[in-house]
Amino acid sequence: MNHKDKHPRISPINLDEDATINQIAKEFKNSGVFGAGRIAKAIDIFSEMLEKKATVFLGIAGALVPGGMKKIITDMIRNDMVHVIVSTGANVTHDIIEAFGGEHIRQVPYSSDSELREKSIDRIYDAFVADESFMKLEDNIQPIFTEIYENNKDSNNILAISTRQLMSLIGEKLDDPDSFVRAAYEKNVPIYVPAFGDSILGLQLWLFSQMKKIYIDDMGDLGEIQRSAWDSDLAGAFFLGGGVPKNYIFQSRLMSPKTFDYAIQITMDRVETGGLSGASLSEAISWGKVDQESRMTTVVSDVTIALPLIYSATLSRLKKSD
């Protein structure tokens, strides 16, 4: 066998002290295998999604806002790199907390979690948030709920509202330009939160619902996202973590004749247990969520490492091709 003409060599990654994001991306592509190769492929696929004007569905799971990913998500929205968002309740909660002046902190020394409890500091691995930040959420969100309720309730004094509408109306009230909930409102990017009740924001709404009758219109959300999926000529899925957002995005095109044309997932979950969070994208072909022509890759990495590289390199490629 003479393979030399056929298969590219794995070119050793070659970086110097002035490396730019473009060079990192190029070197990862020329190496092309294992984790670095997957990041390069994700950059290629994300770039193609955007060049081909695909509708990009972004799934957000895991502690991304405490993990410092907020600004990138916001910039992706503002740079027209994302068109539909499905989020866990926690990520919108943390984003809104920061918009209200709460903060996530680090380098908090502690000898035990009990000590943190006494200090009213909550731990998210090596990130932290003080209870007072949650109090800021309560102080600020309740009046917003009241206003939304009064403006939108029906003649029976019932408010039925989809999470898409609710996130948009909340986003309108936020001042923080770095908030992705705000940016999504400004850019008219819908945010769906399928497990809205499963979050501190959800608990706040429950508190409010003790006074006023309120329903989350989950069926309305489902109809809307399916319509977005149906109406998209080309559709791309970009999953930051797995969980509910991954399945919710993938199922949005199940009832349409089309599949997702592109898919990227960044995850540390494993395939072998059968859970959807770690499931291979190839498996999704059997379900008709993607098909064999779809371009796909799984990056096995902490999102906080892989996403900044993929985002910045893709942006660079798009700007250069302007």
Next chain:
Amino acid sequence: MNHKDKHPRISPINLDEDATINQIAKEFKNSGVFGAGRIAKAIDIFSEMLEKKATVFLGIAGALVPGGMKKIITDMIRNDMVHVIVSTGANVTHDIIEAFGGEHIRQVPYSSDSELREKSIDRIYDAFVADESFMKLEDNIQPIFTEIYENNKDSNNILAISTRQLMSLIGEKLDDPDSFVRAAYEKNVPIYVPAFGDSILGLQLWLFSQMKKIYIDDMGDLGEIQRSAWDSDLAGAFFLGGGVPKNYIFQSRLMSPKTFDYAIQITMDRVETGGLSGASLSEAISWGKVDQESRMTTVVSDVTIALPLIYSATLSRLKKSD
């Protein structure tokens, strides 16, 4: 230092060809470290939860029904080992599919996921389900939705129903004694499905909602599970996988003065990314979800291996102590 009087030896695991579940549990306890030690500790904690009459909240995430865990969940319900269930939409969907005669299959040879697609077989790692099983779901669930709607709609022809109520009313209609949705109905164990829309069952309800007005009463679910948590003198959490069920259960006691007194999680997710699914139980102390007196353990294992051992050994201990 003379440590011998103070610390127990790690006793090598000693099993023969007639080993019973009791012996396995005992040997794992006498070894007491790494994975085997964690399983032994989980058996101890689960046994104590039940002996002390704690309310047991079971979280169900991951492909547990395709993974063969259905009967164990059902038996846990029937043996009074579980009192509140929070499930992903997928697990109740798969349980109901089997109750309607659908089935999960294995040993399906395939050369590619595209080939499976052509054969209308969907893959869940090395488990499979034919599209016709989903058709059985559609054929059988739509009449049940109609009946539930007609019996429960309000004077404005709107049905607002919590997932707890919905699961109970569906469970009433199922014939299959092995279905955990049925068993929960019979034993009056509430099943909450916080991301109900994120499932095929949710899509079926959406189809139905195109004809009739229907709201999922997420706030009703939230109120109920918090009341269960508030009313429980002692409360134990048992998490099969992470995801929405883990957080939803943990947050149920956030607004109460009490924390969970026991917690067991079986997961393969990692702690280092900051995601809640893989978060340590110790971290939950800082949030006030558990406290330092709580008995807790994390078993890092595929649920399909660890749960059968933990369930069977705990049952054995309970029966012996009768």
Next chain:
Amino acid sequence: MNHKDKHPRISPINLDEDATINQIAKEFKNSGVFGAGRIAKAIDIFSEMLEKKATVFLGIAGALVPGGMKKIITDMIRNDMVHVIVSTGANVTHDIIEAFGGEHIRQVPYSSDSELREKSIDRIYDAFVADESFMKLEDNIQPIFTEIYENNKDSNNILAISTRQLMSLIGEKLDDPDSFVRAAYEKNVPIYVPAFGDSILGLQLWLFSQMKKIYIDDMGDLGEIQRSAWDSDLAGAFFLGGGVPKNYIFQSRLMSPKTFDYAIQITMDRVETGGLSGASLSEAISWGKVDQESRMTTVVSDVTIALPLIYSATLSRLKKSD
């Protein structure tokens, strides 16, 4: 498509409080997917290896002796279930330490690793060993080295000895019937330790070598294990963890016309980074280490959970078929 006649159903695992290892194995087999299915398949393959009289090569990596696996390895040797062993230096070190009266302990409370350091207790996750156990090793092994040296040195006062010989000569001196090094000596099962220097036992030999000239005959080991592999009509590999033992066993048949006919690995390592420890067994087909007719399975599990089940169930099947 009518798949019913063709593919077996995933039968939900059904265990009661009197479950025996046989029932667990049977239920795991009837379920047949995810982790439980892999354990059942490992039992099948291990049983077939033994029924067909294959030579079984056992790879031992990870903290298996501190993890309580010593007795099972010993029993596998005594029950003719293992014929060649390749071990890390640590596992033979820990085995010999216990044979000399040292011990591994558990439930050692500590507030920090510094505190353990002050108490001269070394930590292996949640297992522990006191420095005095290592002193027992030194006290007992140096005289044995002297005796081995005197009995086996050549005319130039040089001792060149393979690890296989060394382990056998050490095994002869051990009293502990639970020691797998002793059992291997008794049953004439060779133990190879390819990275002998990478262990406390290796450091002890280095201390000895400061007085007397000693060479480890690595090439002698390589020749012998290849001869075992070449001479085996059927060969099976059983990997507890990955590391050096996995590759060393697999490469033993590289120069022979035959491949391994069976392979089982229990590991928590991942495939995606390209490292051999986590590599799929299928990949080994491309190298000619196994072939497509070989029976193989990977169990993604902590060894301390999976091995006891696989060992005990396989033993049970063998005894029943006597």
Next chain:
Amino acid sequence: MNHKDKHPRISPINLDEDATINQIAKEFKNSGVFGAGRIAKAIDIFSEMLEKKATVFLGIAGALVPGGMKKIITDMIRNDMVHVIVSTGANVTHDIIEAFGGEHIRQVPYSSDSELREKSIDRIYDAFVADESFMKLEDNIQPIFTEIYENNKDSNNILAISTRQLMSLIGEKLDDPDSFVRAAYEKNVPIYVPAFGDSILGLQLWLFSQMKKIYIDDMGDLGEIQRSAWDSDLAGAFFLGGGVPKNYIFQSRLMSPKTFDYAIQITMDRVETGGLSGASLSEAISWGKVDQESRMTTVVSDVTIALPLIYSATLSRLKKSD
């Protein structure tokens, strides 16, 4: 509690399309948590190691050469960022294969590993190497072994050689400036290969040893690396993966009064199974391998992603401070 003055905020990572490695490093540091935070900390620690003139011990495990890491390791050597190397046999084998004109390739389509076997292409996850590359190794290394043997054998025609010497003598013969074995020879950086026999290079030496008597002087290696460790005022460990190199480096300072002052590990292995590859660096405090004053971090990542970032950013910082 007023935490604001005390704890830094997690600053969201902010990158644009012109991001340089310096900016990425700075943003990761300002975020400071989860994976990104760990990479930033690794850059800080590696920079400090070098500024303080610590002796840097680099452990190399996993398929790093096929994974495109060769040039970075070579550049680290040439830039005086590494002073002692401990490698698996596979990594030196793959490096030498490339130096002899063999190559690692990618994008090899295949339907099964059996098909690859027929084509004589070996797979390493998504990297590949043709059998002919191994033949190039054989053709080129055997004459080198002969020359080394003839030049270094003793009066009894026995060659006893440490892996450190052997790697240096092989490095001398390599033309490839990108080879890290060559670079190490040129810069007088010792390379230790404690499990030399566990590799194709080891098998080649075994072939040679069928004609000429040869011993690997493992004890000589052990003595030398301990002397390097003893002689180092400050010592830093940098582990790419775990395996034998990790322990071999850590144990090199066990017999000295000093511990390692710095430690960085990049790994995907888990802590919970007790294996050393995934063990926390904190645990090493209890063993006296590091102490509580040591600066340490574990980066949970594919090495091919994390190492390029850490290397390039550290180099940048060093060059800027010139």
